[in-house]
Amino acid sequence: MDTTICAISTAVGTGAISIIRVSGKEAISIVNSVFSGVDLTKVNTHTIHYGFIVEEDNKIDEVLITLMKSPKTYTTEDTVEINCHGGISTTNKVLEILLNKGCKLAEPGEFTKRAFLNGRIDLLKAEAISDLINSETEKARKLAINQIEGKLSKKIEYIRKNLIQIQASIEVNIDYPEYDDIEVITNQNLIPNLNKILFDLNELIFESENGRIIKNGIDVVILGKPNVGKSSILNTLLEEEKAIVTNIPGTTRDIIEGKINLNGILLNVIDTAGLRQTSDFVEKIGVQKSINVSEKADLIIYVIDNTTANLAGDIKKITNLNNKKLIIFINKDDMSSKNKYDKFNKYNVVMGNTISTNGLDKLKNKIVEMFNIKYLDTKDFSYLSSARQISLAKKAKNAIENAINNLNEGISIDMVTIDIKECYETLGEIIGAVYQDDLIDELFSRFCLGK
Ligand SMILES: Nc1nc2c(ncn2[C@@H]2O[C@H](COP(=O)(O)OP(=O)(O)OP(=O)(O)O)[C@@H](O)[C@H]2O)c(=O)[nH]1
Numbered sequence: 001m002d003t004t005i006c007a008i009s010t011a012v013g014t015g016a017i018s019i020i021r022v023s024g025k026e027a028i029s030i031v032n033s034v035f036s037g038v039d040l041t042k043v044n045t046h047t048i049h050y051g052f053i054v055e056e057d058n059k060i061d062e063v064l065i066t067l068m069k070s071p072k073t074y075t076t077e078d079t080v081e082i083n084c085h086g087g088i089s090t091t092n093k094v095l096e097i098l099l100n101k102g103c104k105l106a107e108p109g110e111f112t113k114r115a116f117l118n119g120r121i122d123l124l125k126a127e128a129i130s131d132l133i134n135s136e137t138e139k140a141r142k143l144a145i146n147q148i149e150g151k152l153s154k155k156i157e158y159i160r161k162n163l164i165q166i167q168a169s170i171e172v173n174i175d176y177p178e179y180d181d182i183e184v185i186t187n188q189n190l191i192p193n194l195n196k197i198l199f200d201l202n203e204l205i206f207e208s209e210n211g212r213i214i215k216n217g218i219d220v221v222i223l224g225k226p227n228v229g230k231s232s233i234l235n236t237l238l239e240e241e242k243a244i245v246t247n248i249p250g251t252t253r254d255i256i257e258g259k260i261n262l263n264g265i266l267l268n269v270i271d272t273a274g275l276r277q278t279s280d281f282v283e284k285i286g287v288q289k290s291i292n293v294s295e296k297a298d299l300i301i302y303v304i305d306n307t308t309a310n311l312a313g314d315i316k317k318i319t320n321l322n323n324k325k326l327i328i329f330i331n332k333d334d335m336s337s338k339n340k341y342d343k344f345n346k347y348n349v350v351m352g353n354t355i356s357t358n359g360l361d362k363l364k365n366k367i368v369e370m371f372n373i374k375y376l377d378t379k380d381f382s383y384l385s386s387a388r389q390i391s392l393a394k395k396a397k398n399a400i401e402n403a404i405n406n407l408n409e410g411i412s413i414d415m416v417t418i419d420i421k422e423c424y425e426t427l428g429e430i431i432g433a434v435y436q437d438d439l440i441d442e443l444f445s446r447f448c449l450g451k
């Protein structure tokens with residue numbers, strides 16, 4: 001934190017402008033020492049200056065310098081941003097000059113890490129900055145910007161405030177039992193308050209599924225026997241001839257992926273090798289891969305060929321897919337069939353084809369319905385969304401459940417303060433009020449360089 005760091009903040013490549021960001025105690029003096037324009041140590045904060053970056057008497061680049069003095073900056077430290085002409089060689093040369101003058105090259109996410117460590121933003125907001133950069137849909141962008149604005153932090157802070165009030169009233173009872181004007185804490189008034197917190201945590205965890213799918217999308221795996229039309233479904237969904245389609249069973253041997261935007265939610269669609277017993281070495285590996293990806297899927301579309309006479313093999317495979325969100329898609333409904341599908345009544349069944357333009361509309365509608373995609377628009381877009389946040393919320397919930405169970409089992413109130421404190425601190429970890437250095441390092445290392 002004592003060093004002055006610098007990095008290229010724009011994408012590396014040829015472009016109109018590249019921005020090099022410098023932050024730290026010596027940011028202004030270092031840039032000033034290589035700048036031909038005004039004396040940057042004497043100008044007002046939040047001003048822009050024209051000039052050249054120079055090395056000995058050589059002009060390296062014509063630049064605009066944005067100067068921002070602490071504390072109203074991204075990192076809260078003195079910050080200088082150099083707008084260079086874009087292009088790899090110029091930008092790298094300016095960066096090299098700054099490094100020679102004593103700047104350290106920033107690690108990925110180090111500017112944001114400093115903003116967090118200097119107390120300008122909490123951990124949820126810091127994570128959301130990375131999410132905003134990586135967002136691929138409008139909904140993901142909205143989720144991230146709401147988190148930056150602090151909507152999610154407020155929800156967590158609210159629960160923590162209630163916990164601290166409960167904790168304080170218990171402690172006052174323990175410390176000053178002789179006072180008459182203090183409300184006596186009993187199981188009767190404590191348990192309902194803890195149940196209210198449990199309710200809020202359950203809601204956060206339940207709704208985190210929305211956050212997860214808005215941020216990461218839904219992993220959809222297309223499974224089924226060979227030649228049923230899996231690759232045709234992928235191609236039709238993507239509106240692109242991505243996978244090879246032939247009438248030869250066993251055409252697809254590896255997994256093929258593509259993304260589509262369904263009502264603002266990203267579907268990561270994965271086509272797989274048809275499931276069958278085979279002696280072909282390569283195809284065997286492909287079939288195993290199909291099984292592996294299906295285990296990690298959020299949704300399996302199991303495809304059946306409408307013209308298949310014998311469904312016994314399909315029924316067996318579908319039965320093995322228990323615990324998975326599943327749609328059985330009867331493909332090729334443009335072809336006649338004597339099949340009856342009432343044995344699939346307990347599943348989500350959709351019929352369609354890949355021949356007509358609206359042959360897959362019912363399939364898409366079913367996905368929208370199963371993942372409540374329309375309902376998401378009516379909500380406030382402040383959900384826990386990362387695995388880190390969700391697992392901590394679950395840990396906090398366990399602590400509060402322990403407190404309630406302990407009270408119900410007759411354990412004394414002062415003992416349950418341990419569980420209440422654990423819940424409070426775990427929620428603190430979500431926003432970064434409590435943190436471990438290595439976890440913070442790991443989290444910021446996933447950021448872009450220069451952010
Ligand atoms: N009539 C009709 N034919 C279809 C339909 N969808 C796919 N087909 C045909 O079915 C054959 C197999 O299609 P694919 O998409 O390659 O099937 P697959 O399930 O990917 O097959 P494998 O890769 O071998 O597992 C091709 O000849 C397609 O043109 C459909 O809705 N109706």
Ligand SMILES: [Mg+2]
Pocket residue numbers: 230231232243244251252271272273274
């Ligand atoms: Mg295929």
